[in-house]
Amino acid sequence: MDVIINLLQWFIGLGSTVFLPLIIFIIALVFGVKPGKAFMSGVTVGIGSIGLNLVLNLLSGSLGAAIQTMGEQYGVALNIMDIGCGVGGPLAFSTTIGILLIPISLLVNFLFVALGLTKTLNVDIWNFWFPAFLGLLVNAVTQNFVFGILATVVAVILQWFLADLFQEKVSNFFGYPGIAITHMMALSGVVFAIPVNWVFDHIPGLNKLNADAETLTKKFGIFGDTVFMGLIIGVVVGIFAGYDIAGIGTLGMSTAAVMKIMPKMVAMFMEGLMPVAEAAKEFTSKRLNGRQVNIGMDAALTVGHPTVMSTSLLLVPISLAIALVLPGNKVLPFGDLAFFTFGICLMIPYFKGNIVRAIIGCSLYLVTMLYMSTWLAPTITEVFALANYDVGTTGLVTSVLCGIWPAGLFVIIANYLGIVGVLGIGVVVIVLMAYFKGIRSKKAVTE
Known part of the structure; x- marks a missing residue:
């Protein structure tokens, strides 16, 4: 067991920009892609992943530093530290x-795909961290390790x-056939977005107002352009952070550069994935009685959409204002401010891009x-303690983007019903999977 754990730790230690191309290469070969094409698919995905990381680091480094300065100036009364979801992967x-x-x-x-209970073959290994985080909660x-597993x-x-x-709606909106987004933080927001x-x-x-990014650009010219919006948001944050003219x-x-470059990096990511998605469709059509399989990928594929980027940037000042006036809230958005895009990206299709x-x-x-x-902070702090993970503070810590309904559901059920309740969630989900499998089968017959 120790050998297996050490081997897996070594694999994860390679970093997502190394192990993701390897996984894409192997899966492409399994689905019958020629070795040369499979290799280039993996390399292209790796290049796209590096490009995305560079842009996100630019965003978190420049905007994140300004946001931290704002937090120090305006959030002294909020005593729970938002450590951010960025430490989730290393922690898990x-x-x-x-x-x-x-x-x-x-x-x-693989078992669930073979049984037809799911159409998603999830290769987004890095984002396994959030299900692991739920297990740690x-x-x-x-206080039971087996229950956590x-x-x-x-x-x-x-x-x-x-x-x-949510695959069909998300895939059609972003134009990613054969791809399913398996990022739990992003998926959770859809459950909220649909009724809202x-x-x-x-x-x-409000029901007559159409204000997507393309419409805004046509109507307001440069003032509706996402690059210009990014520029303005960056300038405003710089002013509130107390920067000098050069810093602003x-x-x-x-921030404007992020708005311009991000879609190009996402496009390169998809360039590498498409041959694999097409091969997976052909493979399953021949060997799984025509059953469709979608490749599960990171929500990073969606962050280049203009409405996603504009909304996530505008949420930075909005979130700080809300946190300061919200009764009972004890968290100032801090570590997660630069990563709001991952929490809200899949909500955008359900808001019709408006x-x-x-x-x-x-x-x-x-x-x-x-x-x-705020409510989860004591439990999240306990998770870090169990993992012996140094968070650099003796107070309570939390993550705004981890404050989503799956985390709340698992903690409440585990607290009141124990592992029986948690397993009950699994039973309900499997029953729903079987139900929707039946619906898909009937639909396929009628078509």
Whole structure:
């Protein structure tokens, strides 16, 4: 067992820009892609991943530093530290639960695909960290390691179900055929967006307002352009952070550059994935009775969309304002501010790409995350303690983007019903999977 854990830790230690191309290469070969083409697919995905990381590092480095300065100036009364979801991966994969989840998830995923319970073949190994994090929360609540392992399995099954449920809408909106987004933080927001958008549809005036990024550009010219919006947001944040003229200008240009470069990096990522997605479709058509399989990937593929980027940037000042006035909230958004895009990206298709709906809806969603992350803070702090992970503070820590309903659900169920309740979640999800499998089968017959 120790040998397996050490081997998996070594593999994860290679970094996502190394192990992801390897995984894509291997899966491409399995699906019958010629070795040369499979190799270039993996390399291209790796290049796209590096490009995305560079842009995100630019965003988090420049905007993140300004945001931290703002937080120090305006958030002294909020005493729970938002450590950010960025430490989630290192935390999860520094634990036995996180490492063991990798082979367990892959094996169970292949089984569920073969049984037709899911159409998602999840290769986004890095983001296994969130199901592992849910398992660690259960471990912290129950003080039982085995219960934590079982909870991670339930969590990945829930992840595949949500990915299947929303795949068609998300794929059509972003133009990614054969791809399913398996990022749990992104998937969770859709559950909130669907009923909220229904409410928007029934509000006079708002239901007639169409304000997507393309419409704004046509109507307002340069003032509706996402690059210009990024420039303005960067300048405004720089002013509130107390920067000098040079600092304000640099931050504005950096934010504008992110808005321009990000879609190009996503396009390169997809260039590498498409041959694999097409081969997977052909492979399953021949060998799995025509059953469709979608390749599960990171939400990073969606962050280049203009409405996603504009909304996530506008949420930075909005979130700080909400946190300061929200009764009962004890968290100032801090570590997660530069990563809001991963929490709200899949909500955008359900808001029809409408930036006004997106800003209002995502702001409301942020309120729920602030309350949830405040409530979860003691348990999240306990998770870090169990993992012997140094967070650099003796107080309570949390993550705004981890303050989502799956985390709350697992903690509440584990607290009141124990592992029986957590396994009950798994049973319900599997039953729903079987139900939707039956619906798909009937639909295929009628077509």
